[in-house]
Amino acid sequence: MSNILEKYSEEDLIDVIENDKIDLDREEEISDEIETPSGRKLYIDKVDKSTSDIIRMITEGELILQPDYQRKFVWNEKTQSQFIESLLLSIPIPTIFLAENDDDTLEVIDGQQRLTTVYSFYKSILSEDELKRNSVKDKQLDEIQPLKLSGLNTLNNLNKKTLYEMDEKIQRRFKNVSLPMVIIQKDSSEDIKYDVFSRINQGSIKLNGQELLNVMYRGKLLYALNTICESSEVDNIFGNRPILKKRFGYNEILLRAFVINDFIDNDWNLRTVPVRNEKSLEKKERKYGGRLNTSIIEFLKEFRNDEEKCDELKTFINDSIRKVQIVFNDDAFKRIDNNDSSTSINKTIAELQLVSLSRFSESTILEQKELIRESFKKFLSDNTEIFLRATNNTENVKRRYNWGKVLSSILEG
Numbered sequence: 001m002s003n004i005l006e007k008y009s010e011e012d013l014i015d016v017i018e019n020d021k022i023d024l025d026r027e028e029e030i031s032d033e034i035e036t037p038s039g040r041k042l043y044i045d046k047v048d049k050s051t052s053d054i055i056r057m058i059t060e061g062e063l064i065l066q067p068d069y070q071r072k073f074v075w076n077e078k079t080q081s082q083f084i085e086s087l088l089l090s091i092p093i094p095t096i097f098l099a100e101n102d103d104d105t106l107e108v109i110d111g112q113q114r115l116t117t118v119y120s121f122y123k124s125i126l127s128e129d130e131l132k133r134n135s136v137k138d139k140q141l142d143e144i145q146p147l148k149l150s151g152l153n154t155l156n157n158l159n160k161k162t163l164y165e166m167d168e169k170i171q172r173r174f175k176n177v178s179l180p181m182v183i184i185q186k187d188s189s190e191d192i193k194y195d196v197f198s199r200i201n202q203g204s205i206k207l208n209g210q211e212l213l214n215v216m217y218r219g220k221l222l223y224a225l226n227t228i229c230e231s232s233e234v235d236n237i238f239g240n241r242p243i244l245k246k247r248f249g250y251n252e253i254l255l256r257a258f259v260i261n262d263f264i265d266n267d268w269n270l271r272t273v274p275v276r277n278e279k280s281l282e283k284k285e286r287k288y289g290g291r292l293n294t295s296i297i298e299f300l301k302e303f304r305n306d307e308e309k310c311d312e313l314k315t316f317i318n319d320s321i322r323k324v325q326i327v328f329n330d331d332a333f334k335r336i337d338n339n340d341s342s343t344s345i346n347k348t349i350a351e352l353q354l355v356s357l358s359r360f361s362e363s364t365i366l367e368q369k370e371l372i373r374e375s376f377k378k379f380l381s382d383n384t385e386i387f388l389r390a391t392n393n394t395e396n397v398k399r400r401y402n403w404g405k406v407l408s409s410i411l412e413g
Contacts (some may be wrong), residue, residue, distance in 0.1 A: 043185035048178040124164035210252035219304035257354040268404035323357040
């Protein structure tokens with residue numbers, strides 16, 4: 001086992017979340033030595049695993065092939081076939097990265113497409129019992145079809161064949177192929193796990209901040225959030241946007257609103273929030289300091305496995321999106337004015353609408369929905385700039401919740 005020190009501080013981590021140059025497909029091996037002034041540590045195991053061992057780990061539920069935060073399987077048949085050909089020709093492949101969970105299971109951090117391809121090719125020779133075990137452990141594995149090779153140039157005699165249809169010599173060779181792996185141990189600092197994930201993924205499809213948070217702070221809270229975001233109600237309020245949904249855009253906006261909601265008091269001013277679990281943050285209170293991502297990270301550190309907070313999250317989302325739907329319908333989360341309506345989702349508008357309307361009863365909103373809508377149009381017209389530039393700095397957060405004060409004066413007198 002190697003001991004690697006953390007290279008970056010939490011400030012660097014937050015910058016990584018905001019960096020749009022973080023991608024998925026290209027992997028690099030981690031250096032054994034990283035010089036850093038920090039005392040936090042990363043523990044890793046470097047191992048080679050045969051394909052047969054990998055399949056055993058998958059069928060026994062030891063290796064989670066498609067974690068919630070990962071993209072789904074996207075390689076086409078030609079790409080899969082070329083990868084299998086590379087393995088049979090003993091061509092070196094990039095290192096696969098796994099992360100160890102608290103229950104000793106392993107999740108794929110980097111290499112999901114390659115491992116899924118191995119499983120797809122191997123599947124044709126799995127027994128019925130093994131396939132049933134797979135289904136119990138991970139129902140997504142049922143959807144993966146056995147791979148029939150195609151488009152091969154060097155091993156063209158294997159085209160149009162599954163592994164089951166090949167001779168025993170080829171089957172034996174494939175079963176013994178080894179793949180290089182790095183396993184990030186569960187005792188490692190989570191901030192460093194996050195940093196490793198962001199640095200080893202530098203290819204063509206960029207990871208956004210929410211996808212990175214899903215890796216770094218996976219737990220009951222984000223699982224609850226991801227589950228809610230699969231509902232038709234959430235899909236409808238966002239206007240059924242498959243790309244935004246696929247890249248966890250719904251999740252990002254709803255989490256943002258839930259976190260900000262904590263900082264807004266009953267008079268619509270920013271407040272200091274007492275920390276419920278001081279050990280998790282090593283401080284007694286949280287303050288909004290002008291960087292939303294900092295606040296989100298602190299929130300997830302404190303509540304990532306808090307079941308009570310999970311229930312609060314579900315209630316907040318279901319309640320607030322229903323109220324936003326009543327008032328804004330198809331214009332929810334968009335810029336609206338007297339001339340035309342935008343078709344784009346504005347994160348800041350979404351947050352303000354969700355948080356503000358969550359504070360009023362549904363009966364009041366039903367009675368006054370036209371008045372609420374007109375008051376928002378006027379507020380937006382008078383304060384357009386706070387929804388377009390420096391939206392998360394402290395002063396702009398304070399200014400936008402002046403709409404809450406306007407609503408209170410209108411609806412409560």
